[in-house]
Amino acid sequence: MQNITVVGAGTMGNGIAHVFAQHGFTVTLVDTQPAQLEKALQTISRNLDRQVAKGSLTEEQQKTALASLRQETDLAKGVRDADLVVEAATENTVLKTTLFRQIDEWAPPACILASNTSSISITKIAATTKRPGSVIGMHFMNPVPVMKLVEIINGYATRKEVTETITALSRRLGKTPCVVKDYPGFIANRILMPMINEAISSLYEGVAGVEEIDTVMKLGMAHPMGPLQLADFIGLDTCHAILRVLHEGFGNPKYAPCPLLTNMVTAGYLGVKTGEGFYRYIPGNKDLFVSDRFRQ
Numbered sequence: 533m534q535n536i537t538v539v540g541a542g543t544m545g546n547g548i549a550h551v552f553a554q555h556g557f558t559v560t561l562v563d564t565q566p567a568q569l570e571k572a573l574q575t576i577s578r579n580l581d582r583q584v585a586k587g588s589l590t591e592e593q594q595k596t597a598l599a600s601l602r603q604e605t606d607l608a609k610g611v612r613d614a615d616l617v618v619e620a621a622t623e624n625t626v627l628k629t630t631l632f633r634q635i636d637e638w639a640p641p642a643c644i645l646a647s648n649t650s651s652i653s654i655t656k657i658a659a660t661t662k663r664p665g666s667v668i669g670m671h672f673m674n675p676v677p678v679m680k681l682v683e684i685i686n687g688y689a690t691r692k693e694v695t696e697t698i699t700a701l702s703r704r705l706g707k708t709p710c711v712v713k714d715y716p717g718f719i720a721n722r723i724l725m726p727m728i729n730e731a732i733s734s735l736y737e738g739v740a741g742v743e744e745i746d747t748v749m750k751l752g753m754a755h756p757m758g759p760l761q762l763a764d765f766i767g768l769d770t771c772h773a774i775l776r777v778l779h780e781g782f783g784n785p786k787y788a789p790c791p792l793l794t795n796m797v798t799a800g801y802l803g804v805k806t807g808e809g810f811y812r813y814i815p816g817n818k819d820l821f822v823s824d825r826f827r828q
């Protein structure tokens with residue numbers, strides 16, 4: 533396996549491309565938005581610089597990684613030589629099933645098709661292709677170059693050899709794979725998202741402010757980041773989409789997204805990627821500023 537195509541160059545796509553390039557793979561990054569591709573390559577370059585400065589990567593390795601990356605806006609061209617496609621486009625079922633139908637048509641027959649989806653059924657995505665046995669979930673965590681886990685999700689039809697290949701590949705990337713079954717939210721988000729939703733509900737009900745909620749969870753539970761900051765980091769639209777999948781998938785009202793989250797997503801306050809969510813983000817400044825909307 534040598535040629536990897538990553539579809540979607542947003543928060544996750546750039547990190548996934550980075551990690552594959554750093555480990556000697558040839559990487560094609562595909563996005564419909566040229567600006568996203570530009571931004572992704574700048575982010576990768578900046579993050580590789582940081583690794584060199586820290587001494588975890590040599591300048592030679594950095595050069596090789598950068599040279600192995602190419603960008604593409606045409607999906608058919610982007611996947612035609614791929615051994616593995618990792619889809620990391622927006623968390624939307626119709627968008628992903630459409631994408632997989634197209635990728636299935638254009639990628640070589642032996643190519644494995646993986647999705648980085650946080651919650652959408654791998655079985656459903658696989659069923660739209662003519663190779664459901666070669667479709668699998670490869671769920672990286674954010675930020676991809678730093679986080680060690682890859683949650684591997686077997687769809688109903690995923691072949692054993694495909695799971696073994698992706699498990700071995702995850703280890704080659706320096707990650708720890710964890711294989712789970714295909715039920716809504718898998719394991720990571722089935723447990724994480726209700727906590728984030730509950731934090732937003734606590735804010736919505738006025739039980740505590742943004743800083744108090746995050747401080748309780750950081751200092752009280754030893755979480756490295758509070759749930760509201762984490763929600764901003766993941767993207768509030770992504771959190772909302774995952775909660776809707778859990779809500780529909782289990783038919784249980786406990787998963788319904790908090791109305792405050794729905795409002796923020798509708799208004800376009802999506803967290804780090806739009807510059808404001810529960811906090812305000814100033815480029816180049818790592819300090820946290822609670823959004824004026826939540827100042828008490």
Ligand code: NAD
Pocket residue numbers: 539540541542543544545562563564565568619620621622623624627631648649650651671672673674765766767770805
């Ligand atoms: P994002 O909004 O940052 O990026 C999505 C990218 O997909 C955008 O660049 C967009 O232009 C591109 N895109 C949309 N339609 C496309 C198409 N048809 N072809 C090619 N590109 C297309 O989203 P993200 O946070 O990177 O999430 C991507 C996936 O990763 C989602 O499935 C999400 O659930 C999952 N995920 C996200 C996180 C996280 O912390 N953000 C963590 C794990 C998994």
